[in-house]
Amino acid sequence: MWEKKDPTKPQPAQTPATHDSARDMRATVNFGKSIVIKGEVTGHEDLTIDGKVEGKVSLREHNLTVGKNGRLNAELVAKRIIIMGHVTGNVCASEKVELLEGGQLEGDITAPRLSIADGAHFRGKVDMEGGEHASVHADAVASIAGKVSA
Amino acid sequence: MLFGKKSLAASARPATSRGRRGVFPSPGLKETLEHLGGGGPVLDLGPADDGTLSFLGELHHEVQVADLDAAALARGDELPYEQEAYRAVLGWDILFRVPQEQRSALADTLTGWLQPGGVLFLILPLDSQGLGWSYRFRIVGPSRLEYRPGRALLAHPVPSNREVLSLFPGLECNGARILRHGAREFVLRRPPAG
Numbered sequence: 001m002w003e004k005k006d007p008t009k010p011q012p013a014q015t016p017a018t019h020d021s022a023r024d025m026r027a028t029v030n031f032g033k034s035i036v037i038k039g040e041v042t043g044h045e046d047l048t049i050d051g052k053v054e055g056k057v058s059l060r061e062h063n064l065t066v067g068k069n070g071r072l073n074a075e076l077v078a079k080r081i082i083i084m085g086h087v088t089g090n091v092c093a094s095e096k097v098e099l100l101e102g103g104q105l106e107g108d109i110t111a112p113r114l115s116i117a118d119g120a121h122f123r124g125k126v127d128m129e130g131g132e133h134a135s136v137h138a139d140a141v142a143s144i145a146g147k148v149s150a
Numbered sequence: 151m152l153f154g155k156k157s158l159a160a161s162a163r164p165a166t167s168r169g170r171r172g173v174f175p176s177p178g179l180k181e182t183l184e185h186l187g188g189g190g191p192v193l194d195l196g197p198a199d200d201g202t203l204s205f206l207g208e209l210h211h212e213v214q215v216a217d218l219d220a221a222a223l224a225r226g227d228e229l230p231y232e233q234e235a236y237r238a239v240l241g242w243d244i245l246f247r248v249p250q251e252q253r254s255a256l257a258d259t260l261t262g263w264l265q266p267g268g269v270l271f272l273i274l275p276l277d278s279q280g281l282g283w284s285y286r287f288r289i290v291g292p293s294r295l296e297y298r299p300g301r302a303l304l305a306h307p308v309p310s311n312r313e314v315l316s317l318f319p320g321l322e323c324n325g326a327r328i329l330r331h332g333a334r335e336f337v338l339r340r341p342p343a344g
Contacts, residue, residue, distance in 0.1 A: 113204070114200045114203055114204055114207075115200045116198050116199065116200040116203070116217075118197075118286065120198075120217075121198075121217050122198045122215055122217045123215060123216050123217055124214070124215060125212065125213065125214050125215070126203045126206075126207055126213045126214075126215060127207070127212070128203070128204060128207030128208060129207070129210065
């Protein structure tokens with residue numbers, strides 16, 4: 001009933017546990033609390049911002065997380081945008097915008113899906129049809145040479 | 151007469167929630183959505199709810215959201231919205247979150263945002279049992295609302311129907327109804343121009 005392991009049979013190689021976590025670490029870039037950026041941030045990786053940004057953040061087909069300490073006065077464009085900190089500016093996601101508890105957004109949302117948690121704050125317009133244009137917009141913005149590249 | 155712990159706790163809780171979610175029919179919501187038809191800018195005031203915004207967004211409405219908490223209302227935060235710009239204004243549980251002396255000014259502001267012929271849809275608790283509690287209302291269908299208990303908020307005495315109507319002398323009352331779960335709804339319409 002139970003298949004016994006045959007010690008003579010070659011077993012698939014075990015992937016080291018560190019491999020995935022190392023890859024995950026590479027896949028997300030973090031801007032810590034002490035980082036202050038004025039200008040445009042573009043990139044091809046997921047990004048978490050816990051610092052301050054004034055300008056624009058544009059991630060082609062990647063996710064943007066504004067951490068609890070993040071203070072952004074910027075236009076945001078990404079595949080998925082998660083806000084736990086404070087954002088002033090328009091937000092455009094091709095997939096979804098999520099405002100988590102404690103998150104504050106003063107600006108317009110363009111996204112096909114939206115999630116607002118209890119304890120989040122939002123003031124602005126909602127356009128749920130324009131989300132599909134977000135990726136196009138993201139591509140356009142990303143093609144412009146950024147002053148800061150993540 | 152002695153009250154057990156359970157009955158004391160129950161009396162302190164709002165009649166509308168009793169700690170549970172609920173769904174109830176709302177003829178006023180139906181009327182408001184019918185008035186909107188397939189378009190028209192909507193101003194959503196009160197705790198912003200993703201389900202409501204998604205529902206309205208999918209109906210091709212342009213939705214402007216002012217996520218107002220009690221503190222913002224009491225401060226009289228500036229709400230820079232265009233006069234006579236909205237085909238409908240939705241007020242979720244907001245009117246009793248401001249002190250009585252500020253309600254008239256808030257009502258004037260709400261009235262001013264409506265287009266001629268526009269509709270103001272208000273949800274209020276039925277009585278003061280809801281004081282100190284808040285609810286998040288969500289549109290879950292063309293004539294159905296869901297409520298769920300939210301965080302406690304500052305609150306003031308709940309206005310009677312007569313007080314509510316007297317706050318909006320420039321609007322016609324299309325309906326004032328008691329809903330299930332201790333909620334009330336008002337549909338007020340600004341007369342068309344001319």
